[in-house]
Amino acid sequence: MMKYVVLSLMVIFSASCGGNKNPNFLELEEEDIAAKELLQGIWLDDETESPLMRVEGDTIYYADSQSAPITFKVMRDTLYTYGNDTAYYKIDKQAEHIFWFHSITDNIIKLHKSEDPNDSLSFVRREVVIPTYTEVTKRDSVVTYNGTRYRAYVYINPTKIRVVKTTYSEDGISMDNVYYDNVMHICVYEGKKSLFASDVTKQMFAQVIPADFLSQAILSDTKFVKVDRNGFHYQAVLAIPESSVYSIAEIEVGFDGKLTITSTK
Structure with missing residues (x-):
């Protein structure tokens, strides 16, 4: 079961002013x-x-x-x-x-x-978007398992992929703010041999993160956690921009090069 830190779900997910009217009903209105x-x-x-x-x-x-x-x-x-x-x-x-x-x-x-x-x-329309990262960020973890030395890399790549989040002004007007998402690149090496290399995008978490949350979240961070007999473990953070609301998912890269995404227990 996913762990959420939630301080303002009402603001982010609540329907506007009494809820949305039936779309079919609205279509009949002139x-x-x-x-x-x-x-x-x-x-x-x-x-x-x-x-x-x-x-x-x-x-x-x-x-x-x-x-x-x-x-x-x-x-x-x-x-x-x-x-x-x-x-x-x-x-x-x-x-x-x-x-x-x-x-x-x-x-x-x-x-x-x-x-x-x-x-x-x-x-005058300006591209005012608040990214989590403004440049590529590299993290290099050197680990040893069963006497073998590995390097586990994470590259956090800012993109121009737009994420739209509904916000509300102080006066109670609904607005859609625009943010940029990130793409993570994970790679694992044994010496010079590449065991795994792949981009990780927000869409890859669709099976473990609710769709309503995912649509307004950005893939804000990914960190290497450990290596064990199952493979290399990472934690991915998917967050609602400019809020304290986030979800954590687990990424496992097996020694066979297979990537698995699960929700946190």
């Missing part, structure tokens, strides 16, 4: 095209005068440069956003220059439309 047209443009927070979101077509761009754009619809008096999760927000007031809605935390978000072209600068 989209309010007039309300969508009213939303086009840049919207500022009434209290701070700071840009919050830019609406273009059927897409919302948030001023937080780490957040991915999300699609939306307006049906009846509700704004629906479609990212990792489907979130919905009750609309309180909407006009050409006014947009008020209830957030997930039941705060009333009051916005007004920008008339300053310079506010568009808040939505």
